[in-house]
Amino acid sequence: MLDRLGTSLKDALKKLAGRTVIDRTAVDELVRDLQRALLQADVNVKLVMQLSQAIKQRSLEEEPPKGMGVREHVLRIVYQEIVNLMGRPGEVTLGPQTILMAGLQGSGKTTTVAKLARYFQRKGLRVGVICADTFRPGAYEQLRTLCDRINVPCFGSPTETDARKIVREGQQACRHLEVVVIDTQGRHAFEENLIEEIIDLNRISRADHRWLVIDAALGQQASEQARRFHEAIEIDGVIVTKMDGTAKGGGALSAVSETKSGIVFIGSGETIEDLERFDPDGFVSRLLGMGDLRALVERAEEAVAGEDLDVNALLKGKFTLRDMYKQLEALNRMGPLKQIMSMLPLGNVQIPDDAYDITSAKMQRYRVVMDSMTAAELDDPSVIGSSRIKRIARGAGVSPDDVRDLLKYYKVMQRALKGMRGLGGGKFNMQRMMKKFGRTL
Amino acid sequence: MFDSLKKRLHAIRNAFGSSIEDAMGPAPEEEVEQPLPEAASPVQTGETPPAEEKRERPTVINRLKVFVKEQEVLLQEKDIQEPLFELEMALLENDVALPVTDEIIARMKEDLVGRRRRLRSSVDVLVLETLRSALCGVLGDGLNLIDYINSHERPIKILFIGVNGTGKTTTVAKVANYLRKHGFSVVIGAGDTYRAGAIEQLGTHADRLDVKIIRHQAGADPSAVLFDAVEYARAHRIDVVLADTAGRFHNRANLMNQLSKIRRVVKPDLVVYVDEAVAGNDAVIRADEFNRTVGTDAVVLTKADIDPKGGAAISIAHTIKKPIIFLGTGQGYDDIVPFEPRAVVDELLGGEAQCWTDSERP
Ligand SMILES: Nc1nc2c(ncn2[C@@H]2O[C@H](COP(=O)(O)OP(=O)(O)OP(=O)(O)O)[C@@H](O)[C@H]2O)c(=O)[nH]1
Numbered sequence: 001m002l003d004r005l006g007t008s009l010k011d012a013l014k015k016l017a018g019r020t021v022i023d024r025t026a027v028d029e030l031v032r033d034l035q036r037a038l039l040q041a042d043v044n045v046k047l048v049m050q051l052s053q054a055i056k057q058r059s060l061e062e063e064p065p066k067g068m069g070v071r072e073h074v075l076r077i078v079y080q081e082i083v084n085l086m087g088r089p090g091e092v093t094l095g096p097q098t099i100l101m102a103g104l105q106g107s108g109k110t111t112t113v114a115k116l117a118r119y120f121q122r123k124g125l126r127v128g129v130i131c132a133d134t135f136r137p138g139a140y141e142q143l144r145t146l147c148d149r150i151n152v153p154c155f156g157s158p159t160e161t162d163a164r165k166i167v168r169e170g171q172q173a174c175r176h177l178e179v180v181v182i183d184t185q186g187r188h189a190f191e192e193n194l195i196e197e198i199i200d201l202n203r204i205s206r207a208d209h210r211w212l213v214i215d216a217a218l219g220q221q222a223s224e225q226a227r228r229f230h231e232a233i234e235i236d237g238v239i240v241t242k243m244d245g246t247a248k249g250g251g252a253l254s255a256v257s258e259t260k261s262g263i264v265f266i267g268s269g270e271t272i273e274d275l276e277r278f279d280p281d282g283f284v285s286r287l288l289g290m291g292d293l294r295a296l297v298e299r300a301e302e303a304v305a306g307e308d309l310d311v312n313a314l315l316k317g318k319f320t321l322r323d324m325y326k327q328l329e330a331l332n333r334m335g336p337l338k339q340i341m342s343m344l345p346l347g348n349v350q351i352p353d354d355a356y357d358i359t360s361a362k363m364q365r366y367r368v369v370m371d372s373m374t375a376a377e378l379d380d381p382s383v384i385g386s387s388r389i390k391r392i393a394r395g396a397g398v399s400p401d402d403v404r405d406l407l408k409y410y411k412v413m414q415r416a417l418k419g420m421r422g423l424g425g426g427k428f429n430m431q432r433m434m435k436k437f438g439r440t441l
Numbered sequence: 442m443f444d445s446l447k448k449r450l451h452a453i454r455n456a457f458g459s460s461i462e463d464a465m466g467p468a469p470e471e472e473v474e475q476p477l478p479e480a481a482s483p484v485q486t487g488e489t490p491p492a493e494e495k496r497e498r499p500t501v502i503n504r505l506k507v508f509v510k511e512q513e514v515l516l517q518e519k520d521i522q523e524p525l526f527e528l529e530m531a532l533l534e535n536d537v538a539l540p541v542t543d544e545i546i547a548r549m550k551e552d553l554v555g556r557r558r559r560l561r562s563s564v565d566v567l568v569l570e571t572l573r574s575a576l577c578g579v580l581g582d583g584l585n586l587i588d589y590i591n592s593h594e595r596p597i598k599i600l601f602i603g604v605n606g607t608g609k610t611t612t613v614a615k616v617a618n619y620l621r622k623h624g625f626s627v628v629i630g631a632g633d634t635y636r637a638g639a640i641e642q643l644g645t646h647a648d649r650l651d652v653k654i655i656r657h658q659a660g661a662d663p664s665a666v667l668f669d670a671v672e673y674a675r676a677h678r679i680d681v682v683l684a685d686t687a688g689r690f691h692n693r694a695n696l697m698n699q700l701s702k703i704r705r706v707v708k709p710d711l712v713v714y715v716d717e718a719v720a721g722n723d724a725v726i727r728a729d730e731f732n733r734t735v736g737t738d739a740v741v742l743t744k745a746d747i748d749p750k751g752g753a754a755i756s757i758a759h760t761i762k763k764p765i766i767f768l769g770t771g772q773g774y775d776d777i778v779p780f781e782p783r784a785v786v787d788e789l790l791g792g793e794a795q796c797w798t799d800s801e802r803p
């Protein structure tokens with residue numbers, strides 16, 4: 001069920017592949033699929049509508065950077081807008097601090113308190129926790145049991161009913177410690193008394209951080225709940241728990257956007273060790289049900305950043321040594337050549353295996369050889385006979401075989417190109433190659 | 442519960458109504474080509490709009506024409522595209538999961554588009570009926586726990602399962618309290634031997650409610666604890682066994698296997714799947730998994746006080762086609778409400794749907 005959505009977004013992106021002008025219908029379709037993916041991931045409906053509006057507008061209005069295909073252009077905008085929404089990962093400092101935890105009932109606060117204690121303990125800090133949950137049966141025993149496992153002191157009392165008092169006394173007791181994490185009872189936005197309580201706990205504890213714990217499965221309520229918590233105690237970080245399930249955590253995105261904070265940690269299991277720093281790229285990829293989106297976007301950007309290829313001249317049949325070199329350079333930035341070549345529509349053209357073997361050392365040598373050529377030779381290598389080969393080899397300080405090697409490679413490439421032109425032509429360019437490459441992700 | 446959806450549905454009904462009226466074109470009398478004073482008398486019912494009443498002695502032709510115009514309407518998708526979109530947004534905003542929303546929309550479309558629909562009295566009724574049948578179809582029938590217990594051999598064994606932190610343990614305590622108030626005796630089995638503090642949590646509830654609890658040590662085999670609870674109920678002629686289990690994720694095969702084993706050992710009469718109203722789209726996925734791997738008979742939806750929109754109820758009920766028996770509406774023992782789908786749909790549609798009996802529905 002989940003994957004189906006990821007696929008549909010991928011399909012929509014595929015429809016953009018190979019296009020060179022932006023097609024309103026295709027963008028519309030993509031945006032619709034994107035909306036579905038985000039809604040399915042529980043991102044706030046209004047946020048989704050805003051986001052998709054922005055994406056649509058930018059896709060249609062902004063010129064794609066020269067050499068970047070429509071698909072990559074749109075993909076990049078999608079990525080930028082979502083990352084923008086997500087803000088930066090929340091800061092975690094490794095020094096003395098007090099952290100106050102807040103969140104809905106059962107969201108995972110207590111478990112996360114123990115995980116955080118473990119995290120800071122591993123960083124060599126002296127840690128203590130305070131159980132200010134005076135309501136839930138077994139709350140103290142739960143936290144106590146978890147803390148005992150890692151030898152972290154746990155302040156609290158199963159019989160005390162005043163959370164404020166516990167925090168006051170607890171902080172006294174934890175004076176000598178560096179990091180203090182305060183667990184609180186579960187509460188929601190409409191419980192006025194409890195909202196009052198957490199305001200007081202924040203004031204009393206003078207916490208450095210107030211982290212909101214959000215269950216990855218939290219739905220459309222996320223925004224409103226986060227807003228209320230934020231109004232009450234100024235949330236400065238969000239922790240998404242239960243990411244080891246199948247939920248996508250879109251609620252956390254709503255919460256982050258509501259609190260203008262960032263995601264600090266991810267809870268990924270029931271044990272004390274299951275805490276991870278937040279990785280925005282992984283998060284967005286999961287949200288959209290797509291592979292590593294950033295890698296794809298970066299690759300597209302890098303490829304474009306290189307010298308522009310004269311793709312058109314190339315296709316009109318003019319394929320010079322210079323073109324080949326540029327092509328190779330661009331290809332090298334993208335990954336193993338063979339993999340890319342194998343995606344090209346080369347038809348029956350046979351390319352010797354060693355033709356793929358363009359290491360950067362070899363590229364370097366080609367560059368040197370080409371430096372010794374005249375402009376006329378570079379533009380039309382067919383004029384190069386054996387005497388010219390000797391001259392070039394001498395000038396470049398390589399053997400004549402090295403020069404022949406370059407020329408042979410050029411011929412192979414040229415033939416491959418001709419083959420392609422025969423196969424419908426107009427297809428051999430970086431953009432297309434990018435698309436093919438992206439599609440295998 | 443469902444307040445916000447209710448409000449939206451009301452507006453949407455009106456939107457559907459006017460879209461459909463637009464699609465039908467101008468009122469029939471203006472459409473009649475021959476300026477004859479006569480028009481069709483109503484064909485069957487007394488539900489004729491007043492406009493037609495003054496017409497009399499129709500010709501056959503006219504009669505047919507007006508019959509088509511007045512009694513039937515053929516809608517195109519584009520006619521109702523806008524209200525459909527609004528309905529879709531309303532459902533999504535109220536946490537009805539995407540696939541379930543899709544299905545409700547599809548049902549609405551199927552019922553309204555491309556078919557000649559007879560109009561009983563007004564467009565509004567047509568919309569109301571269609572919405573009602575879509576929602577009823579999705580929410581299914583209810584299950585009354587008291588009736589169930591009364592009609593089955595005791596001890597009745599009820600196993601509570603679900604993902605982490607949804608409210609299983611609290612629900613066990615609430616149901617114990619509820620059943621005791623209805624005159625049944627209850628024993629609780631502390632089947633969560635895994636999570637820190639779980640046994641103490643349930644123990645405190647049992648003490649406060651003065652209910653017998655069967656527990657082993659932390660780390661013990663949950664099947665063994667629950668087996669003991671069932672044995673205890675047999676020996677002491679207890680009416681109902683309530684078995685708690687540890688929260689677990691549906692994508693953890695070994696934990697799901699453990700649950701299947703518990704199920705084999707306890708042989709529960711009812712497996713109650715507990716999830717929370719605040720859950721979004723994942724509700725559908727995990728309900729489906731639990732239902733397929735362990736099997737479920739009924740659903741409790743907790744934390745309805747945090748999220749009164751009720752979308753998760755619609756999503757889960759629709760996905761696993763099992764009745765919702767209770768809503769959890771707070772952390773107190775009395776914060777539990779039996780769930781009656783028909784009443785909910787009536788409530789959702791503003792109470793007006795009640796006046797339609799079964800035979801009148803399409
Ligand atoms: N699988 C998984 N389970 C988690 C994670 N975080 C918490 N849990 C489980 O979720 C359930 C609830 O966690 P708690 O830490 O008790 O939640 P809480 O927010 O303290 O609950 P209240 O104090 O009642 O509001 C427990 O079963 C935890 O083991 C996580 O990242 N992954």
Ligand SMILES: Nc1nc2c(ncn2[C@@H]2O[C@H](COP(=O)(O)OP(=O)(O)OP(=O)(O)O)[C@@H](O)[C@H]2O)c(=O)[nH]1
Pocket residue numbers: 105106136186603604605606607608609610611612633636639686687688689743744745746747768769770771772776
């Ligand atoms: N507001 C509200 N809170 C509830 C409701 N039901 C349970 N809770 C709270 O949710 C939290 C988790 O409840 P538990 O009963 O411990 O959940 P669980 O499913 O047994 O959790 P695990 O055993 O850890 O998987 C507790 O703080 C409960 O008080 C409800 O209907 N409304």
Ligand SMILES: [Mg+2]
Pocket residue numbers: 109110111133136139183184185186
């Ligand atoms: Mg807790």
Ligand SMILES: [Mg+2]
Pocket residue numbers: 609610611633639685686687688
């Ligand atoms: Mg429990």
